[in-house]
Amino acid sequence: LEHFIDIAHQCLLLRNFFAVYAIASAALSSAAVRNLTGNLRGISPRHERLFSELRDITHPRRLDKLYHTLLRVNDTKPTVPFLTIHMTRLIAINGDYPDSLARGLINISKRRLVYREFEEIRRFQKLEYNLIEVREVMEFFTEFETIPEEECYLRSEIVKRKEEDRREGKR
DSSP: OHHHHHHHHHHHHTTBHHHHHIIIIIITTSHHHHHOHHHHHTSOHHHHHHHHHHHHHHOTTTHHHHHHHHHHTTTTSOOBOOHHHHHHHHHHHHHHSOSBOGGGOBOHHHHHHHHHHHHHHHHHHTSOOOOOOOHHHHHHHHHOOOOOHHHHHHHHHHHHHHHHHHHHHHO
16 A cells, blocks of 8 residues: 555656555455455555545545645746646536637637647646656556456455454454
């Protein structure tokens, strides 16, 4: 668990918001991980703090505001945006503003909002990371076996039962 918290934190430092959200909300907050509440008791105070910070950043109610605050800090560094927020905003603009106004005039305000959203996304494509490819890491991710969510949860139940049995046996 600490390893994945470290990876998510490094992604945050690299401004890879897409990976931060994927790790913190999809992996670390999955039902299988939540099921193993004992795992959180075993992590260091530093990792507890980092995990709490990651949960705050990716919390659905605060995500949009925090994300844009983080984007504006060091906005000259390479960034992988969290496109879901941008897509959600584009969908909202499309639904909230009519394409044309009275007498068939084009709604320029809507076009400006869409342009600003695309311009923000495009801005990130101009800055490149200066990273070196590590063959072992690439092989790890290309050969990584994924496990379906249901299987993860079933495995977490087995581990949870073993931990409970072990605790009861020590009493």
